[in-house]
Amino acid sequence: MDNKTDYSKLANLSPFELKNSLIEIAQSRSDRVMLNAGRGNPNFLATLPRYAFFQLGLFAAQESEMSFSFLNENVGGMPIKDGLMGRFESFIRHKCENPGVMFLSKALSFVRDQLGLDAYQYLQEMTEGILGCNYPVPDRMLTISEEIVKAYILREMGATSMTNDDIDLFATEGGTGAMAYLFNSMKENGILKAGDKIALGAPIFTPYLEIPELNDYELHEVLINADPALKWQYPESELRKLEDPSIKAFYLVNPSNPPSVKIDDKSLDIIADIVKKRPDLIILTDDVYGTFVDNFRSLFTICPDNTILVYSFSKYFGATGWRLGVIGLTRNNILDKKIANLPHAEKEILNKRYSSIIPEPEKLKFIDRLVGDSRAVALNHTAGLSTPQQVQMVLFALAELMDNNQGYKKALINLIQRRSAALYKQLGVEHEFDENSVDYYTLLDLEDIARKLYGDDFAKWIITTKNANELLFTIASEAGVVLLPGQGFAVQHPSARVSLANLNEYQYKAIGTSIHKLASKSYEQFKHNKGK
Template sequence: MAKGKRDSEQAKLSMLSPFELKDELIKAAGGGAVERAANLAMLNAGRGNPNFLATIPRHGFWQLGLFAMREAERSFAYMPEGVGGFPKREGLAERFELFVREHKDVPGVAFLAGCVSYVRDQLGLSGTDFLYEMCEGILASNYPVPDRMLKISEVIVGQYLRREMIGKHPFVGEFDIFAVEGGTAAMTYIFNTMRENHLITAGDTIALGMPIFTPYIEIPSLNDYQLNVVNLNADVSKGWQYTNKELDKLRDPKVKAFFLVNPSNPPSVKISDESLEYIADIIKERPDLILLTDDVYGTFADDFVSLFALAPRNTILVYSYSKYFGATGWRLGTIATHRDNVLDKLLSDLPKATKAELHKRYESITTDPDNLKFIDRLVADSRTVALNHTAGLSTPQQVQMVLFSLFALMDTPDAYKNALKRVIRRRKQALYEEIGISFKDDDPDQVDYYTILDVEFLGERAYGRKFVDWLLANTEPTELLFRLASEARVVLLPGMGFGTPHPSGRVSLANLNESDYRKIGRAVRKLIEEYVERYNEATGSKLDKSKVI
């Protein structure tokens, strides 16, 4: 292919979302556009989907389903046509204890018995009510009631979020939860309801903590929203932390909302305690600022504390169960807001004409639409208001969410969490050793679900600025990724698609085995050495291509 045409094609590809470019890289690696990581000849480290999952709460789910079927078959038992009915509350706990005794050696049954005990003894809830909600939920025989989230399920998930997102940090008050179809649905619903309720309007300014999950970059520019964006850029030289100078951009009263992913995607670094405190101090000056923190990777961090813990009145918390429990296919996510929050205050302060417009929007679902909380507007808007009565995450999904939550709550020594941390950190070490990057594991803010191979930062550190300038002048950012794909069958995602300042590759440390990361490391090293050779030939230099980065 002629150089001009090749450059034109590379320029077009650089405009694609990294998740769309991934399909082109997979094709270059010899796979189909929708091929999964099962193609062992191709090492697709571009996927964030983990190759590990939590087994115990899944065993519990299937055994709970069998118990619930026994309960359903007790009704209409006289009919031979396979007709069942709703579970009966009376005697439910006793029948469950009998089920446990009959199946005590079956995987998942002891876990279920532990769940009932924990809910009853530690949370002080009715074991019978819990069992009934779980049985009815897993049978999916009724609409989600309440539509925002099942009652006992919300309490249990709330306890899980308190443990993982707030921890030991002081927290006053309660919060509401909306169970949604994964973190992606949470993003969609929040943007939409903020627009519908005039909390953000076309031409408004929001801030993004960069780098960030690509949809947060792409959604604001859509015709639906037409928002101006101020980027707060994390500094790669400071371990991907935000400087106070960057955070000070939030002091501008034009900034209506600040969206961030913490720990970050793709650098996989949690915001430092100092920066969290700094943001909380800014909120004291800007009590009207809306914060959204997407904390899906928080459970992989050491001693994680969410921004939601420090500034609960201003913060919308988004959390997904997808990565930690290996449950991307379940589509399990939550939105949480403090019961005393700035969103509801901003709604109450809207102009009279706007409030009248919103009164009409929601008057079919409540007798007091003016005081409908933001989180309940999310529920209604998720079903275009008119279908509010059928809103809510499917009840089997909520049941699995509850079992995941109880699994973590009952794991007091954090055995599962520590096992996952060991797995991904060993993978990172294997990758770095083969590339030739000196491995340091002493940053308490590193989470390591992903790692970023920053061409400019690492290249300058190893070979100097002249080499980096030559490399950037003689290659397109995506060229390196396509060469890895076509020559080594290694697929990485472009970091710049997530807002990284330099050309880079995002490596997921969650979806391949340790030996695979060694292969990826060797492929990256070979590519680096080839470019060093080309640089030496072009410039007459004598850089040592075997140098440890």
């Protein structure tokens, strides 16, 4: 970018598209290493459930060879059910020192003795599932897999008063797949229509701002703005906007992206009060960062029948490439009720749409309509997340359920907090502790940083003379550091999102140092201009 670049033209770009230009600028010099803190892909991951996955794969491959052992051409078949448990126990005994194998042994015991599930059915489902030799059946989620992931979801979301029998899950290709399916099915089933208003808890993950405005949906957005002065909680006056009956749904990320703050108890109570007044309000909560918080409580536990839960395994387990997510709904959810109350003519259209799935399509639950819609209905018989993906999801869930001391969680929380402290120390700005903060991301308020470093006059000058995008390109060009613009997440002031998940501690120190040096350089320019 040169001095003639019109940065205002970049304002409408998604921050994830703008990132590509920032990377290009940051990589333009060979005398330094680019530091990309733009994307939220973590550089940590859970190893034990992965060890278990690959060892289970070896066992399953050996099992498959038993069916056609008379052939020499590496042909396997469906695992033989008779004697499966005995052969698995023998496999464990012969490899008892392998950490992945020991995990598989303990997992079998946990599934049987703590979750009360059928151990043989579990082993059979895992063995066939990891081979990927059958279509996903049931297509929404494998039977035992769903029960295990339910136990994980209910615990991590703080749903202590709910049981597995209260909810259904749909396994999806990550949280983004879940969102795409939900937007589509809510439109197809007349729950959201063109011209409807939906509220978005801002700041928010950029696609949630972009999808509703597409011609596919043509929804009108109402922002519910969190206040940085309240440590990124929603003021009650903002939440009370949801009492407007014309707002059909409230979409939010909790803990938020990018402020990385969970909704506090006061705000949860306000939302619960609003739902009492507005029992028709749909809430969609993306809780992907909830597992980074101790004692997290999702809105799914506060207003369960009104809330659609989306959870992704991607960030916490370092599994963005696996594409593992779930949609959760209670069995008494508001969406089924809304479909049941549609006008007769609309019901007839929907009955025709889903008539190839069941004999009485009017009885098809919304979560099962999601499954059908995910494969354009006609391909419903091939729907469902791939079975090896579901197996890895189950092993991730079991790893956390069996971690009695929460060692993995404590390690991640400590890792992220150290990175945050390193960044702000070198930046020269105090970062206040907040019990509701997750710190997976942090928002750098550019004006506030300028003020804290060099005073009000400098802060006013930097904001009035420098476009926010220009500041990010300057940081990329002169320091080789890639940050994302807060504006793209509906942040109301000039800011930059820093991911604290994808670099190492010394690199966050370098980022803090680089930005501080640039601020110092700008301050010298400010003093020079002021002295003229």
